[in-house]
Amino acid sequence: MATARFPGKSVDVAAANWTAPALGRPVCVNGTPWILYLLEECVDNVWEYCSVVIGLISMFCFLLSTLPQVYEAYRNGKVEEAMSFGFFFFLFSGDLTSFAGCYLTNQLPIQVVTVVFYIFTDLILISQFLYYKIKNNSSRKSPVLKWLCFMWCGAASLVLLALPKLIIDNSSTLDTQSPTTSKSVENTGYICGYLASIFYLCSRFPQLYKNFQRQSTEGTSYLLFALAMMGNGTYGLSVIVVLPALKGSKQTFIIKHLAWLIGSLGVLILDFFVTAQFIMYRKNSSAKSSTLLSVPEVEPLLCEEVELSLL
Template identity: 70%
Template sequence: MAHVRYPGKLSVDVAANLSATPDGPLCANGTQWILYLLEECADDIWEHWSVVIGLISMLCFLLSTLPQVYEAYKNGKVEEAVSIGFLVLLLSGDLSNLAGCYLTKQLPIQIVTAVFYIYTDSILISQFLYYKIKNSSTQKKPFLKWMCILWFGATSVFCLLLLKLLDIKSTTPSVQVQSVSGSLVTSGYACGYLSSMFYLSSRIPQIYKNFKRQSTEGTSYMLFALAMMGNGTYGLSVIVMLPALKQSKSSFLLNHLAWLLGSLGVLVLDFFVTAQFIMYRKNKSSKAEHRLNVPEFEPLLDEEEEV
């Protein structure tokens, strides 16, 4: 978110380890559920755990936005707590990530996941706009309700059409990525670097907004905690893969450099966000305690009224 969340974790990992052919898979010793689900031949314990950790990373990012959606619904003041710059840059990162997955012909599950990230981003942005308009005007609530319903409907239809447009069912497996035009693959990796820049930049507006407010109220820490878990497990999935490589390790890391820079960079920035949650929560507790300890200077009854 990277991302938040950081999508496209398995985009290069999978491409480097497939052993399938158009006539059928050649993976006698591979893990069958991985071969069936991801079309990847994981015939080594390191490859197996790299895929499992990568899927955990993907799951963390899929769930990361849900706590913030609930927090915004419960609080109703999301426009005061969340930076619109954070949301816009997050959406930009997910869009460029989707372009990178498509141009490099990644697996269908990755493209579907990337579209899902865009859908959840649109929900967060729609919540932001909804409460911003609602809290600034009390005369347009019926109109606002229907506008919100139409927005969700239009977004859902758009994401479904996008999946159809990308032709998910007939997407070429990543093992055949070498047959894709070299310029398209280069553009895909350029989109990977671009998405990393967007994800890194997205944390700056939110950190500044928290600092300016001296508070994190209205934002869910689980959004950042799950993003940290996702980024951490992604880095771990790459490291675990290294012992199983038969190719150059430096070349493998170079292919992952765009995603690693964005992932680890966002992870570092999320530690700053975590520090803000801890620090401002202490400030909130101390202020509440101070208010409780303030004595009452005026009596409940005037002395003249006492009998």
Template identity: 80%
Template sequence: MATARFPGKSPVYANSSAPVPGGAQCVDGTPWIFYLLEQCVDNMWEYSSVMIGLISMFCFLLSTLPQVYEAYRTGKVEEAMSLGFLFFLFCGDLTSFAGCYLTSQLPIQVVTVVFYIFTDVILISQFFYYKHKNSSSRKLPLLKWLCFMWCGAATSLLLALAKFIIDHDTTFDPQSTAASQSVGITGYICGYLASVFYLSSRFPQLYKNFQRQSTEGTSYLLFILAMMGNGTYGLSVVLVLPALRGSKQDFIIKHLAWLAGSLGVFILDFFVIIQFVMYRKSISSKGSTQLTVPEVEPLLCEDEELSML
């Protein structure tokens, strides 16, 4: 379901093998994949899909960490990052979490999306902290401690929430088909909304960079890792098709929204990377121009020249 950060369904679960309730039913499957993901993978195509999906998840997990460090290093978060980007990113992760919960996803997915929300809290806290700090002429030590306390409280709350959901996993009555279908549809709607939010997050940042004519204060690794995550996610879905046991058309339709969202974010991140290259070249060309400007001012003024004669 919707736990991949940019934008939708977790890539690890893109393969067609349904979760197997008993280990005896997965004799030929890979043991560690079955233990970790409750997925019976018994052919090379599905195994490759899972491995590439794990790489995609790893890229998503690391994607925001470089930006957290860049914000701490420069302290120019409010100048470099768009609040709209952070807001839509946070909304995407919240709806992704809701979809993950409503469709009863595996604990690894719950922990992953909780980590995404945690990094969102850090980024948003940095944004407002440095905005108030840079706009104030005097030091505010209380503000620093408030931010530390807020981040610590949010971390504890998110960890407790993840543990509560894992320990009290709600399993709906299979006889109540209408209720379970309604919950499932709501969960997938949340996944679609997450895709829309993730797509919407890029436009404010693109406009912010264009307005400033600079990408200073933002980490290019954030968008590089996001592109790698989306690219490997799409590849993990495509690799399933040769070994698919069911209808390929139904499988593609089922994943079309997330594939479209993933491709859309991939393209938008490509434009962000182009901005990094363009504005870096612009800055370097301005610097070189200043260095090569010939000296036009005389070394001595006219009066000094006459006095020396």
């Protein structure tokens, strides 16, 4: 999951597409209206248009990716047996540092809100994990545990709903800083981007080991990884598509997005290994289930033979 969802343009290229009227705000002359309204980006050619659309598809895939696992955990109630806590921990750490990078590099408001949503879903997954772990290890059901989880999710929801507005309102302070301070803050944001990529890459290894240890992927939703693969793949594509439209240095553009590209494409590769585990262990589980189904057909016959011999 990356922070810079929409590659966009360099500052010089973006400024060239705006004209400043005598009064009021600058006007985007040849830009696409809906992109200008929704994302505040002046997109005036087909390459940039495709990049933004693919970026939105990537964002949509990431938004939906964790929801199937939330439902799967609710359905079977054994999330602590199926999922690794290291997976949730590194995913949450990646989204936190991604949020810091998003804020420090002054990304679009919609990107800030999206990253906040990722943090919210991470908290739900972690809360589910801890709830079912305590519940399944306890000898008796405790209604207090359920209410504590509800209160935790409710408090987190209120904080995360208020956070985007506070961040967007305070983002203007970054624009009024001196060029030296602004450059330092931006570099810190890119460092956060690299840290986020490392956390995202690290998140897959505990889950790969967990699946290998159990020789099973039961209790894990494959849609979590399938949608993440689609999101990471389309994000990388959105960066590549915009390259022909760049008038500035393509190398500088790639360097600015390198942190998120490493994270997205690296996680994409690791998710192929997770996919291989789903295929292999599904065959194993189907073989085990067919063996178990064949046992009841034999046992009654054996029982009948024993009864006849006794008679």
